[in-house]
Amino acid sequence: MSESITVTRLGDGMQGFGIPSSRFKTTRIHISLFLPLQKATAAQNALLPFLLTRACRRYPDYSALNRRLAELYGATLYADVDKMGDRQVLSLLIAGLNDSFASDGTQILTECAALLRDLLFDPPVENGLFCEKDLESEKERMVQRIEGELNEKRVYAINRLTEEMCADEPFGLPRYGTVEEVRALTAQDMAGAWKRVLREAFVNISVTGQKDTSGIFRPFSEAFAQIQRAPAKMPALLGGKAPKEPRMVEETMGVTQGKLVLGFRTGAMGNDRAVIAVRMMADMLGGGPYSLCFENVREKRSLCYYCAAHFNRHKGLLLIDSGIEEENRQKAYDAILEQAESMRKGAFSEELLHYSKLSMMDAAKGVYDSPSALDQWFTDRIFNETVTPEEYGRLIASVTKDQVVTAANALQLDTVYFLGKNKE
Amino acid sequence: MQNQIIENKAIGEKYVKARHESGLDIYICEKRDYASSYALFGTRYGSIDVCFKTGEDADFVHVPAGIAHFLEHKLFESEDGDAFTRYAKTGAYANAYTSFDRTCYLFSCSDQFEENLGILMDFVQSPYFTKETVEKEQGIIGQEIRMYDDSPTWRVLFNLLGCLYHEHSVKVDIAGTVESIAKIDKDLLYRCYHTFYNPANMFLCVAGNVEAARVLELCDKWLKPVKPVEISRTFPKEPRGVAQSRCEQKLAVAMPLFTIGYKEACESAYPSVKRRVVTELALEALFGNFSPFYKEMFDAGLINDQFGSEYFFGNGYAACIFEGESRDPDRVYEAMNRELERARKNGIDEGLLEAARRKLYGRQIMKFNTVESTAGLLVNAAFLREDPFAGLEAYRHVTAADVMDHLRSALRPEDSALSMVLPNG
Numbered sequence: 001m002s003e004s005i006t007v008t009r010l011g012d013g014m015q016g017f018g019i020p021s022s023r024f025k026t027t028r029i030h031i032s033l034f035l036p037l038q039k040a041t042a043a044q045n046a047l048l049p050f051l052l053t054r055a056c057r058r059y060p061d062y063s064a065l066n067r068r069l070a071e072l073y074g075a076t077l078y079a080d081v082d083k084m085g086d087r088q089v090l091s092l093l094i095a096g097l098n099d100s101f102a103s104d105g106t107q108i109l110t111e112c113a114a115l116l117r118d119l120l121f122d123p124p125v126e127n128g129l130f131c132e133k134d135l136e137s138e139k140e141r142m143v144q145r146i147e148g149e150l151n152e153k154r155v156y157a158i159n160r161l162t163e164e165m166c167a168d169e170p171f172g173l174p175r176y177g178t179v180e181e182v183r184a185l186t187a188q189d190m191a192g193a194w195k196r197v198l199r200e201a202f203v204n205i206s207v208t209g210q211k212d213t214s215g216i217f218r219p220f221s222e223a224f225a226q227i228q229r230a231p232a233k234m235p236a237l238l239g240g241k242a243p244k245e246p247r248m249v250e251e252t253m254g255v256t257q258g259k260l261v262l263g264f265r266t267g268a269m270g271n272d273r274a275v276i277a278v279r280m281m282a283d284m285l286g287g288g289p290y291s292l293c294f295e296n297v298r299e300k301r302s303l304c305y306y307c308a309a310h311f312n313r314h315k316g317l318l319l320i321d322s323g324i325e326e327e328n329r330q331k332a333y334d335a336i337l338e339q340a341e342s343m344r345k346g347a348f349s350e351e352l353l354h355y356s357k358l359s360m361m362d363a364a365k366g367v368y369d370s371p372s373a374l375d376q377w378f379t380d381r382i383f384n385e386t387v388t389p390e391e392y393g394r395l396i397a398s399v400t401k402d403q404v405v406t407a408a409n410a411l412q413l414d415t416v417y418f419l420g421k422n423k424e
Numbered sequence: 425m426q427n428q429i430i431e432n433k434a435i436g437e438k439y440v441k442a443r444h445e446s447g448l449d450i451y452i453c454e455k456r457d458y459a460s461s462y463a464l465f466g467t468r469y470g471s472i473d474v475c476f477k478t479g480e481d482a483d484f485v486h487v488p489a490g491i492a493h494f495l496e497h498k499l500f501e502s503e504d505g506d507a508f509t510r511y512a513k514t515g516a517y518a519n520a521y522t523s524f525d526r527t528c529y530l531f532s533c534s535d536q537f538e539e540n541l542g543i544l545m546d547f548v549q550s551p552y553f554t555k556e557t558v559e560k561e562q563g564i565i566g567q568e569i570r571m572y573d574d575s576p577t578w579r580v581l582f583n584l585l586g587c588l589y590h591e592h593s594v595k596v597d598i599a600g601t602v603e604s605i606a607k608i609d610k611d612l613l614y615r616c617y618h619t620f621y622n623p624a625n626m627f628l629c630v631a632g633n634v635e636a637a638r639v640l641e642l643c644d645k646w647l648k649p650v651k652p653v654e655i656s657r658t659f660p661k662e663p664r665g666v667a668q669s670r671c672e673q674k675l676a677v678a679m680p681l682f683t684i685g686y687k688e689a690c691e692s693a694y695p696s697v698k699r700r701v702v703t704e705l706a707l708e709a710l711f712g713n714f715s716p717f718y719k720e721m722f723d724a725g726l727i728n729d730q731f732g733s734e735y736f737f738g739n740g741y742a743a744c745i746f747e748g749e750s751r752d753p754d755r756v757y758e759a760m761n762r763e764l765e766r767a768r769k770n771g772i773d774e775g776l777l778e779a780a781r782r783k784l785y786g787r788q789i790m791k792f793n794t795v796e797s798t799a800g801l802l803v804n805a806a807f808l809r810e811d812p813f814a815g816l817e818a819y820r821h822v823t824a825a826d827v828m829d830h831l832r833s834a835l836r837p838e839d840s841a842l843s844m845v846l847p848n849g
């Protein structure tokens with residue numbers, strides 16, 4: 001089923017990932033820059049992909065750049081920053097139609113690669129500094145992005161729980177830095193960050209949708225070859241430790257629905273082999289509609305519309321979140337813990353295990369059908385054993401009830417977060 | 425069953441379009457090199473359809489808001505267990521959604537497509553409601569409504585619809601209100617079900633690793649024979665002009681969110697393909713992220729990359745809607761009206777129009793990348809009994825003169841409104 005994946009060493013701490021596929025209309029080029037997540041650099045690193053995808057010397061403002069992307073038949077350009085455990089990942093990504101769709105013979109793919117290279121290596125700097133106006137505008141947008149996280153209360157509650165739960169670990173740092181940190185960034189800081197990131201980041205370039213990747217990797221490897229590379233050492237995965245008694249954090253806001261989030265430590269991280277039983281346990285607990293939380297917290301007790309478990313394999317955290325009436329807070333909390341207890345005792349049907357396996361295997365097979373899912377699958381495993389979706393399917397099939405129960409017994413409730421209504 | 429194969433050589437895609445004897449519209453796009461498939465079984469029944477009658481009814485009936493969505497939840501339950509449990513045995517991902525004018529039940533899977541299609545067709549054709557199960561659902565949907573009450577993006581849109589429309593039911597929340605769903609009982613559910621869940625009012629769309637001929641065969645086997653129902657829908661007469669020109673609500677947000685809407689007169693139930701394409705191109709060329717308007721607003725810090733537009737339309741309503749975040753939405757609104765005025769006077773830049781054309785054309789082709797978005801294209805086409813490639817062709821032929829002509833009657837400031845969600849802190 002899979003056409004073979006290729007990994008090419010492109011330089012010091014730098015690799016190219018070729019994910020060929022003839023299914024798609026597009027080719028996707030994704031540059032990931034991995035760095036240790038540290039308080040001192042988190043905000044400046046986070047701003048960088050947004051600042052860089054705003055302009056380059058050839059297309060010196062946002063408008064000219066967007067015009068170019070439109071003319072390249074609606075090529076999409078995307079910047080992002082995320083946490084991968086205690087590491088920070090900066091992403092720059094371009095996706096364009098394959099050349100055969102260009103009615104005027106435009107070489108879309110070559111142009112997209114060149115554009116992405118220019119954005120990363122040739123920003124419109126003057127005397128080595130980013131233009132003050134662009135920088136201020138990007139800082140302002142970043143502040144809006146940070147403050148805007150308040151808008152979606154479900155996401156906000158999960159972020160707040162993570163910050164509280166991992167307050168003493170890099171993973172507890174907010175994804176974009178804080179408003180104060182962003183406001184304090186100077187043109188010198190950002191020029192320094194740009195050079196440092198190009199020098200120190202572990203670089204992965206994934207190309208999804210093309211067999212022949214050499215021409216796409218070349219402009220990047222040549223540009224990186226001009227830099228004195230000194231890739232930083234990546235921090236090891238650390239799962240953290242739960243306190244003796246779970247921490248309770250409560251906040252209020254002008255909302256109508258309460259948000260409850262329970263944060264557990266699982267102790268399992270990294271390779272698929274190490275986390276597969278936990279992942280399945282999370283799915284059985286709060287994944288599909290067959291899960292214990294859906295069946296008992298939502299369907300049997302009508303307490304909520306959603307009650308879901310999320311497992312983070314890079315940090316070993318398992319979160320369960322739900323939106324509820326404030327007066328049902330204790331009921332919902334008890335009901336969720338009851339489901340976790342059922343998992344611990346093995347008080348679940350063989351069917352549930354079977355359903356979870358079927359659902360996870362079915363989803364894994366579908367990974368090859370979407371450029372973004374395919375790209376994400378392999379990027380997510382950069383520092384782990386490269387397990388293909390087929391191999392993953394076999395891993396799923398091998399999980400036993402005992403392994404799931406063992407994984408559930410390793411769960412330690414660390415922090416409980418509740419977002420409630422403002423009191424009158 | 426009548427069926428035809430429609431091919432678009434330029435993008436290398438084709439689909440099968442069929443009409444079953446029961447009246448069901450079936451659209452299938454084979455992607456035999458994919459692992460997965462995606463199927464939707466839908467009805468032309470959404471939140472706006474609250475006043476209707478069948479050929480057998482003497483009078484129109486007016487029902488409480490939120491039934492289409494309530495039915496969506498309830499159909500998953502049958503007398504002998506619920507559909508989710510049946511899907512659990514195949515490993516498929518299953519879901520459903522209700523919008524203004526349609527309700528769709530869907531699954532995606534990599535294995536056991538036929539079993540999954542069987543489950544889908546069976547449960548959607550097997551209603552089972554009791555007093556107890558209806559009451560249980562009121563609690564769950566109540567929490568869903570609460571969740572949306574706290575969603576600023578949702579509120580800012582519905583507040584805008586409340587401004588734009590005097591009478592049309594499009595202004596009412598899709599799930600209804602906690603009060604309106606309290607009035608729903610099993611008899612109302614059955615009545616609405618038997619009206620709208622008739623194959624003649626429905627469509628089935630499938631994309632992915634399937635064989636079209638086999639899907640049609642299975643439809644023959646699994647579609648239960650029912651008498652066709654003739655549905656008449658009625659909407660109160662919607663006056664020209666807006667009900668209100670602005671609306672403000674305070675919620676827990678950091679920066680104001682806004683929507684700006686330009687209501688259009690509706691001469692027919694739905695705008696034509698050409699009108700839709702002209703509108704999309706006009707929005708992209710005038711207000712897209714490479715337009716002079718965007719640059720001016722962006723440089724002034726009045727919009728950010730959340731800014732966007734859509735052509736919003738359905739049975740008896742059509743509007744251009746813009747959304748975004750701004751510290752000063754009023755200034756964005758004023759600038760937008762100025763820009764429209766300028767375009768009416770000075771015309772539209774050919775280069776910008778060409779960039780818009782290429783962008784929208786390319787983005788449309790990209791939708792064939794996944795089975796999910798391909799199936800989504802099929803649903804939009806099947807809903808209106810159109811051709812999913814029609815838009816692609818239309819992009820090529822729109823001229824600046826078409827856009828100018830459109831601007832004479834659409835996007836008028838006198839038919840517009842501004843809705844804002846402001847920080848409550």
